[in-house]
Amino acid sequence: MPELPEVETVRRGLATLIPGKLITAARHIESPKSFPNAESDVREFMFGSTILHVKRRAKVLLIELDSGYSLVIHLKMTGQLVFRGDQVFGAGHPNDSLIGELPDRSTRVVIEFSDGSKLFFNDQRKFGWVKLMPTLEVPNIDFMQKVGPEPLEADFSPEQFRERFARRAKTNIKAALLDQTVIAGVGNIYADESLWGAKIDPHRLVGSLRRGEFNLLYESLRSVMNLAIEKGGSTDKNYVNAEGKRGSYMDFANVFRREGHKCPRCGHEIIKIRWAGRGTHYCPNCQK
DNA sequence: CACTTGACCTGTCCGC
DNA sequence: TGCGGACAGGTCAAGT
Numbered sequence: 001m002p003e004l005p006e007v008e009t010v011r012r013g014l015a016t017l018i019p020g021k022l023i024t025a026a027r028h029i030e031s032p033k034s035f036p037n038a039e040s041d042v043r044e045f046m047f048g049s050t051i052l053h054v055k056r057r058a059k060v061l062l063i064e065l066d067s068g069y070s071l072v073i074h075l076k077m078t079g080q081l082v083f084r085g086d087q088v089f090g091a092g093h094p095n096d097s098l099i100g101e102l103p104d105r106s107t108r109v110v111i112e113f114s115d116g117s118k119l120f121f122n123d124q125r126k127f128g129w130v131k132l133m134p135t136l137e138v139p140n141i142d143f144m145q146k147v148g149p150e151p152l153e154a155d156f157s158p159e160q161f162r163e164r165f166a167r168r169a170k171t172n173i174k175a176a177l178l179d180q181t182v183i184a185g186v187g188n189i190y191a192d193e194s195l196w197g198a199k200i201d202p203h204r205l206v207g208s209l210r211r212g213e214f215n216l217l218y219e220s221l222r223s224v225m226n227l228a229i230e231k232g233g234s235t236d237k238n239y240v241n242a243e244g245k246r247g248s249y250m251d252f253a254n255v256f257r258r259e260g261h262k263c264p265r266c267g268h269e270i271i272k273i274r275w276a277g278r279g280t281h282y283c284p285n286c287q288k
Numbered sequence: 289c290a291c292t293t294g295a296c297c298t299g300t301c302c303g304c
Numbered sequence: 305t306g307c308g309g310a311c312a313g314g315t316c317a318a319g320t
Contacts, residue, residue, distance in 0.1 A: 002313070002314090003313065003314090006313085033296095059314075059315095074314080074315085075313095075314090076296095076313090076314050076315070077297090077312070077313060077314055077315095078297090078298080078299095078312085078313085106298090123297095124297080124298055124299070125296085125297045125298050125299080125312085126296080126297050126298075127296065127297065127298095127314070127315080128314090142316095143315085167289090167290080168290080168291095170290075170291080171290080171291065175291085175292095178314085180314090180315080187313055187314070188312095188313055188314085189313060190313095234313075236312085236313065237299095237300090237312075237313085238312095238313080239313075256313095274311095277292080277293080278312095278313090279311080279312080279313095
């Protein structure tokens with residue numbers, strides 16, 4: 001699912017909803033892999049602790065507790081983190097919420113707070129997870145050691161962007177964009193959208209891109225991701241924010257899931273192919 | 289080390 | 305309507 005803009009949208013939502021809340025219970029529902037910690041550790045380091053803040057690195061959410069432990073959460077393809085503050089845990093506002101009463105059949109983890117509110121981790125495909133670990137150990141996990149820089153940071157420069165691709169010179173630009181060790185947070189949607197913005201064919205080898213093309217791609221990726229955050233992310237099927245509501249970036253997509261439509265720039269038909277192991281959408285006329 | 293492929297799961301859609 | 309196969313927004317491990 002969720003790429004950087006979606007995870008950031010969830011983070012912002014949770015950051016207004018859960019800091020200061022006291023955790024009284026947490027359990028998985030018939031899905032131990034979704035929350036693999038030992039019950040005794042959960043009891044000792046989670047129950048009775050208070051949420052300090054909610055952070056994000058790449059597509060990973062970090063909920064820091066005052067016990068010195070953090071909840072590290074990856075939504076993978078179909079994960080959802082939905083907060084319900086009402087006592088009924090029903091749909092709330094049926095018109096703008098994509099999901100109904102919780103827990104539902106995809107609910108894997110439930111975290112309860114002392115005021116009766118709850119945080120639900122839903123995940124149809126069970127690829128995602130919630131893990132409790134010491135906050136100081138988070139930077140040491142393999143993924144954090146290998147993951148590339150945050151593309152939206154103010155001090156992330158076009159030069160840095162170009163240099164990060166150096167070791168992937170012989171692969172294609174689509175696969176390189178999806179490689180989390182090059183740049184953090186890019187997934188299939190924003191890889192396709194940013195390549196369209198930079199007029200670059202997804203087949204192009206990284207080593208063949210000129211400096212000017214890297215600059216265009218840098219600008220394109222940042223503007224696409226910033227717009228997506230502004231629109232609350234992309235909801236195709238599963239993704240919802242912390243309140244269970246959909247994001248609207250798909251209304252602004254130029255190529256993603258738009259095969260058969262006309263390219264907004266040149267009018268040629270947008271096509272979808274299988275490339276870099278993923279569905280890939282682009283305009284074969286103006287992306288060179 | 290760089291690169292590709294399959295595996296992890298459940299659900300849906302498409303063609304026969 | 306039923307059934308098999310491909311595919312779905314992400315990482316990993318294991319292969320070359």
